[in-house]
Amino acid sequence: MGSGSSKPVKNTSGNSRRSLHTASSQSTTATSKRRSIVPPRLKNGEREAFTAAIDQGTTSSRFLIFDGSGTPRAGHQVEFEQLYPHSGWVEHDPYEILNSVNECIENATKMFFDQGYGVGDIKALGITNQRETTVVWDTETGKPLYNAIVWPDTRTSKLVHELRRKGGSEKLQQLCGLPLSTYPSSVKLMWMLRHVPAVQSALKKDRLSFGTVDTWLLYNLTGGVKNGLHVTDPTNASRTMFCNINTLEYDDFLIDWFGVRGVKLPKIVPSSDPDAYGSISDGALAGTKIAGCLGDQSAALVGQCAFTPGMAKNTYGTGCFLLYNTGYEPVLSENGLLTTVAYAFKGFKPVYALEGSIAVAGSAVKFLRDNLGLIKESGEIGELAAKVPDTGGVVFVTAFSGLFAPYWIDDAQGTIFGITQYTTKEHIARATIEATCYQTKAILTAMEKDSGTALHALAVDGGMSNSDVCMQLQADIMGIDVDRPKMRETTALGAAIAAGFAVNMWKGFDELKSVNRDDRKTFSPKTDEGTREKWFNLWGKAVERSRGWVDNDAADEDLE
Structure with missing residues (x-):
């Protein structure tokens, strides 16, 4: 065995x-x-x-x-x-x-x-x-x-x-x-x-x-x-x-x-x-x-008070997870997304969501910290990336666990393209952030196809959202506003809201409209559509070249 x-x-x-x-x-x-x-x-x-x-x-x-x-x-x-x-x-x-x-x-x-x-x-x-x-x-x-x-x-x-x-x-x-x-x-x-x-x-x-x-x-x-x-x-x-x-x-x-x-x-x-x-x-x-009780990504959706169909949030944790509220009926994706339960409170109809899951987000930052020693603390990633105006041609496909939505490529592994003698740790730091941002854009595009509706703003939370540099890059790559709350413990807040509902601290979702709404910050895109498409096409090229690194025909003994 x-x-x-x-x-x-x-x-x-x-x-x-x-x-x-x-x-x-x-x-x-x-x-x-x-x-x-x-x-x-x-x-x-x-x-x-x-x-x-x-x-x-x-x-x-x-x-x-x-x-x-x-x-x-x-x-x-x-x-x-x-x-x-x-x-x-x-x-x-x-x-x-x-x-x-x-x-x-x-x-x-x-x-x-x-x-x-x-x-x-x-x-x-x-x-x-x-x-x-x-x-x-x-x-x-x-x-x-x-x-x-x-x-x-x-x-x-x-x-x-x-x-x-x-x-x-x-x-x-x-x-x-x-x-x-x-x-x-x-x-x-x-x-x-x-x-x-x-x-x-x-x-x-x-x-x-x-x-x-x-x-x-x-x-x-x-x-x-x-x-x-x-x-x-x-x-x-x-x-x-x-x-x-x-x-x-x-x-x-x-x-x-x-x-x-x-x-x-x-x-x-x-x-x-x-x-x-x-x-x-x-x-x-x-x-x-x-x-x-709520799975973490559903809890973040509740914590962002995204109770209306068409609202969405993105959580930047170890992985990165974008959920889009689709209302009372499950919507089956034709574009590589998951159908999941958003929340199901006693006395209310269950609410569903489309989800795009990225396996590696904050864990890529930890990789730079723990494995490569490029930073001492995870919070330094944005500061390091901001020292250069772009990645210098470097693209980092952070497929440490394959690629999840919307690609579902399980034989990919982490791959860095475009390294030259010009490349510095600052370029790699920026490419690491961009990897999460590009995958988020790919998910957003799939969600717009499945739902038939384009998002105009994305609510965000989680560790990487603490960085202004990361969130500005996200807005620049997606081409829509990024909306960040001041209090970003929205996953825990969602679980607390679920518990509060059960004991009648709140009786309806309208009562939560004012929760965690103060001092939110909006990041607006500073790029034009042509630049965004050029960047995204280069990312897509790198994704295709990251395929096939894992040998799925290996014997069980080789995998144990």
């Missing part, structure tokens, strides 16, 4: 974790210091009410506590270890994910308590999470059976090529909204069932539990093996390829086609629900209701 078949899961003590402030850290820290001597404010004679959010991402976890206006009052963030056992493989220790979340909750809650507030002031919390990442555990012991296989992992490339030749593959996207690729949870679970003896044994004993990261966290936060809940929401379930995009229930054809009959799948419940997610079982927030 190779080295992947018997590798134990580590229960780490967290020594590899790096404790950080959140992206809104400076203002949050300053606010907490100012408020530490101020008693809780009264609102209409009652104590001020708060919601909170666990934001479990690909490279870090965070916990934030928001007031009713969407302003974070306390927060804590922790980076955790990325595991790369082989080329193309990306794993996380499930225990380290859980430990990092608990550490964030404890530290942020202490900050909140130091301001004079109590547990009862947090009316509910929500969870938002990296999607597709796959966790399996023993139903009877609650212990993971393998490391979590992370969403950009490409070990399943050969398996995907095999499945594309299988009868019925042409039905998949119509049923679940997703094309066959290395991206969704389905193929990750199939790989484990083929290659990990502990997983095979658990299935035979009827003890194999499956979940995405939201499910793993909910199971443990509500009691684990004792009485932990095994649930998920439609935004996460729709990323597995097991869920019917129309009914939002598991589909028998899909379950059988992927060969996962007998695996214990989480119950699908609304994204915002006062009862379905239980309460925190212990720790600083013991007894606090969990009332919302």
Whole structure:
């Protein structure tokens, strides 16, 4: 079975974790210091009410506590270890994910308590999470059976090529909204069932539990093996390829086609629900209701208050994800996009979205920092890129995990074109930013074709959006305005909104129109259409030449 078949899961003590402030850290820290001597404010004679959010991402976890206006009052963030056992493989220790979340909750809650507030002031919390990442555990012991296989992992490339030749593959996207690729949870679970003896044994004993990261966290936060809940929401379930995009229930054809009959799948419940997610079982927030759950990109759409069909947002995180609200009916793409659930609040009709997913965005910046040493901190990327007027002819196709939407080229790898003796690290930095911007433009073009409507502005958030240089380049390459909020923790805010809805802090979407609207900044394009087309054509040429680097005919033994 190779080295992947018997590798134990580590229960780490967290020594590899790096404790950080959140992206809104400076203002949050300053606010907490100012408020530490101020008693809780009264609102209409009652104590001020708060919601909170666990934001479990690909490279870090965070916990934030928001007031009713969407302003974070306390927060804590922790980076955790990325595991790369082989080329193309990306794993996380499930225990380290859980430990990092608990550490964030404890530290942020202490900050909140130091301001004079109590547990009862947090009316509910929500969870938002990296999607597709796959966790399996023993139903009877609650212990993971393998490391979590992370969403950009490409070990399943050969398996995907095999499945594309299988009868019925042409039905998949119509049923679940997703094309066959290395991206969704389905193929990750199939790989484990083929290659990990502990997983095979658990299935035979009827003890194999499956979940995405939201499910793993909910199971443990509500009691684990004792009485932990095994649930998920439609935004996460729709990323597995097991869920019917129309009914939002598991589909028998899909379950059988992927060969996962007998695996214990989480119950699908609304994204915002006062009862379905239980309460925190212990720790600083013991007894606090969990009332919302959204996959991270859906959470960012909610956090941007993009509740009207035709509104869109782009989140620049480890990857980059553009979601376009299509309303109450799923729209199947003819141009390489995904159909996904935007959100499904209890008492409201589910809302759908078209999505364009870019595998590598912020992770390319980390590559320049950690692997090449071109920068010391990720935030320096914009400053470095601004030192040159252009890339000097360099084009960097950041296909570290193949290329996702709208290309779906899984045999591409990262490739840099146009290097000469003139090339400097500044040119490479700028080309790295432009790679994300060009892929965003490609997705935007596909969305306009599918929807028949051209966007005039794009709401943005996430780490790379903090850079004015990055966002100006994005506007110049797309040819439309880029709209950036002052408070950019919109993913966590979306989960907090979902939780708040469930406990009636808000009763309708109109009540959220003023949330996070102050001091937004707009970046307008400074380029002409001819220049943009010239740049984009060069990018397209580079994409075509990046194909074919991965040998999908390699034997399994070569991939393990």
